[in-house]
Amino acid sequence: MPTYPFYQVDAFANQPFEGNQACVMPMEAFLPDDILLKIAAENNVAETAYLVPQADGVWALRWFTPAVEVPLCGHATLASAHVLFDAGGYDADILHFDTVQSGRLSVRRLDDGRLEMDFPSAPIRPVPVTDEIVAALGARPLEAWGGMFYAARFDSPDAVKQLSPDLKALKALGAEGGGWDRGNFGCFALGGDGVEVTSRFFAPGSGIDEDPATGSWHTMLSRILGTHFDLPEAACWQAYPGRGARVDVRLEGDRVKLVGRAVTVIEGQFRL
Known part of the structure; x- marks a missing residue:
């Protein structure tokens, strides 16, 4: 019976039961899709990350939700780097992941123990706030942008925290031409408790009703903040009920740095 190392990690978390859960499975070669x-x-869990070594300091990386393979996932990348640094014995300060659709991603271990990810940040554009989207979200955003996802800005952190969208309706909506242009919505407001931005991320189009911590969403959010609100660097809080996640972002040209911590909560073997 084949076995594979298995780690479950809370990513963008300072302790267990925070952030977003990711499973990380190193293997010698990718199994069939x-x-x-x-x-x-x-x-x-929201994503399972598969790692295959390529060269010294370089791994191939793929991410799967319970429903689909996705082109970019921040929290599972953070979890993967955490596993390699923490349990894999990798002792350099930077490692690299080669991905199918997002190119090479790098993760650096900072002096304070946090991990800094270097990700692409795709273009954004203003998009209409339609009556269908207002009905599905259950509230009217102040404005919206399309890009990798549909991003909607609200007037206060409380308005974001109080959202209770119709997920079935939301799944069919979005902004045309995005990376995930249906059923993936980031909702945010400026301000929050000790942070510059508060957000939530609903992803029924990817098989996840609401994601607890979403690195890919923060690459888009960072571009909106830097381009439209003079916030090239910001502390962000993803306000998933009962968990919550701190993601620090810094926009640098067409790239964004995402910074956070991670904690291993389960370690074992997956048997096939």
């Missing part, structure tokens, strides 16, 4: 998807469905 249908098996990778079945494993992710069995794990039943």
Whole structure:
């Protein structure tokens, strides 16, 4: 019976039960896609990350939700780097991931123990706030942008925290031409408790009703903040009910740095 190392990590978390759960599975070669998807469905967390070594300091990386393979995932990348630094014995200060759709991603270990990810930040554009979207969100945003996702700005952190969208309706909506242009909505407001921005991320289009901590969403959010609100650097709080996640962002040209911590909560073997 084949076995594979298995780690479950709370990413963008300072302690267990915060941030977002990711499973990380190092292997010598990628298994067939249908098996990778079945494993992710069995794990039943937001993302499972698969790592295959390529060269010294370089790994191939793929991410699967329980429903689909995704082109970019921040929290599972953070979790993967955490596993390599913490349990994998990797002792350099920077490592690299080669991905299918997002190119090379780098993660640096900072002096204070936090991990800094270097990600692409795709272009954004203003988009209409339609009556369908207002009905699905259950509230009217002040303005919205399209890009990798649909991003909607509200007037206060409380308005974001109080959202209770119709997820079935939301799944069919979005901004045309995005990376995930249907059923993936980031909702945010300026301000919050000790942070510059408070947000939530709803992703029924990716098989996740609401994601607890979303690095890919923060790459888009960082571009909005830097371009439209003179906030090239910001502390952000993703206000998932009952958990919550701190993500620090810094926009640098067409790249963004995402900074956070991670904690391993389960370690073992996955048996096939």
